[in-house]
Amino acid sequence: MKPDEIVARKLNINGIVQGVGFRPHIYQLARFHQVMGEISNTSSGVSIHVEGSRENIDRFCRNLPTDLPPLAHITDIAEAPDTVRGLVDFSILPSTAGLLRSTLISPDVSVCEDCLKELFDPADRRFLYPFINCTNCGPRYTIIDDIPYDRCHTSMKHFVMCDRCRSEYDDPQNRRFHAQPNACPVCGPQVALHDSDGGLISCENPVEQAGRYLKQGKTLAIKGLGGFHLSVDALNTLAVERLRRRKHREEKPLAVMSPGLERILEYAHVAPEEKALLSSFRRPIVLLRKKEPCLLSEAVSPRNAFIGVMLPYTPLHYLLLDQGFTALVMTSGNMSEEPIAIDNDDAFARLSGMADYFLIHDRQIYLRSDDSLVRLVAGADRVIRRSRGTVPVPVFLRRSLSPVLACGAELKNTVCLTSGNRAFLSQHIGDLENSATYDFFCMTIEHMKRILDITPRLSRLPQHPLCHGAAAGRHGPGSGSTPSRPYRQLHGRKPDPGEVDRPGL
Ligand SMILES: [Zn+2]
Ligand SMILES: [Zn+2]
Incomplete structure (x- = not known):
């Protein structure tokens, strides 16, 4: 040869x-x-x-x-x-429409180093632009509404790319080739600052002005990647305590965000493995042991040796924290137990009693996704809440199953859909004890079925008689196969005999 x-x-x-x-x-x-x-x-x-x-x-x-x-x-x-x-x-070769039905979708990813360099480069056309992204970073799961993953199926469909963005998008050698959320200050989403009544605050730089308010001890509702955060300066005890009162959250620790590892080291111990977790593109909240005395306000995690810390993951976060903060409280934008707010009008309605100002933007979030939470135990990372940055990456099973929908428990609910040997766990949904969270639960299932192209043949519903998700069970003792409200909502039809809750799946 x-x-x-x-x-x-x-x-x-x-x-x-x-x-x-x-x-x-x-x-x-x-x-x-x-x-x-x-x-x-x-x-x-x-x-x-x-x-x-x-x-x-x-x-x-x-x-x-x-x-x-x-x-x-x-x-x-x-x-x-x-x-x-x-x-x-x-x-x-160009994509063929109708073919792309069962490919895996990337999770939302923290802004990459290349984009960060451009963000802080005065010569770059995206200098200080809060929505800079490329094919290696940016929003995915939270902005997609259907498959295939093309711009027309994301919340970026409302923004028409300018010529310069379009030429990057079309160029196979460009870092933004087919980057669906590609945008720039000319054609992309914009931030705006509003007061607690929803009135627009006219200012040259809303992000800078938001930073000034935070330094004055104000509470801000900040629209992020998977939903709103409520934010105060983590060094300001009065501000943190006021946020706790408004949010009806008495003692549970509040997560914080710091601009870099050096700042975190000023108030927490960070092992090399924890450093890797903090810096990973998933950017979870990592539980770290506090230094004593701790630079942050004791009100952030009272009577607790640990504190939940994360690094910025969107360009907007970087721009905000770049204004000299050691740490900002970044707790989910909701009243305790409700789902995190994602829509601007919903945020004005639900958070106006808690936030003094709103830093919002006009890129819609289609699916809320709370921050993930991990902890290092015996040298290995343990996931406490698997959400943003990880969902919808599947867990790979040893064998293939027929498509199953597992609805999870009432408390700290997560649902799961399987397809072949892949088990897709949803983002953290929460406790199904109020109608808003229950609606989020139903919406998430519908959404996942659509974007993962899965039609479940079997369902597992919670069986505990006091469980909201098990409304079905109340129709008869132990009657898992009774046609149920959740089942009908999820499938749009009554179940076939033996289809629901077949044991031993
Ligand atoms: Zn990037
Ligand atoms: Zn553009």
Whole structure:
């Protein structure tokens, strides 16, 4: 066999490989290894045809799984010989509508280092623009309404890209190639500052003005990625105590956000593993041991050795915290036990008794997602609340199941949908003891069914007779198969006999 013999190979790749800059990355990899071919999206991932010298093809295939864009995750690669077509370039084929139904969707991702550099570069056209993002970072799960993951199915559909953004979006060599939330100050979302009555406050820089209010001890409602936060300066005891009174939250610790690790080290102990957790693109709240004496107000986590801390994860957070704060309280924007507010009007209605000012924006959040919470125990991270930054990455099961919907418990509810060997856990929903949370529970199931393209054949509903989610059970003792309000809401029909709550799934 001659060493320069031309061969062809086909690779079918499954996993999180769409909407994460995978195709341009493969384009670069193909050019680097001097192989020709093409890449296209498929119903479950991507398909690659490559041809070139056997040596180059081998190097390309060996390199591919180890050299991935930051958000990509490969679950399976099928490799097979293919027919040589005599291609003279490597190209990215356009997506075919109707095909992309079961691919994995990326979670929301903290702003990346490249975007941060641009954010604080006075020469960049997105200098200080709070919605800067690229294919390696930005919102995903919280702004998507349907699949495939294209701009028209996200809340960015209301913003028409300017020519410069469009040319980045169309260029396979650009970091913003097919970055669905791509935006700039000319064409993208904008922030605005409002008072507690919802009146617009006219000012040149709403983020700077919001920072000034926080320094004066005011409470701000800040619209983030997965919902509103209520924020005060974490060093200001009067402000923290006032927020507690308004939120009816007496002692439960409040999470804080600091601009960088150096600032966190001023008030908390941080092990190397905790540092990695804090800095990961998921940006969870990490429970850290407080330093004594603690620089932060005792009212942040009274009589508690631990404190929940996170790093900024949106450009807006970075701009806010860059104004000289050690830490800001960032607690969920809700009255205790209610779901976090995501809609501007809803926030004005529900949070006006708690917030003095509102820092809002006009990019809609389609699905709320609270901050995730993790803790390091015996050297391993334990997830206490699996939400933003992780959902909807599935847990991979040992075997495939027919599609199941598991509705979770009444307290600290999370639902789960399965498809094949993937179990998709929802974001944290909360305690189903008020109608707002119950509505959120139903909406989340509908939303997940749509964006994951799953029609469950079996359902597991809570059985405890006092459980809200088990309204069905009240129709008869132990009657899990009784047609139920939740079942009808979730499926739009009565269950078939034996379909609900079949044990032993
Ligand atoms: Zn980025
Ligand atoms: Zn633009």
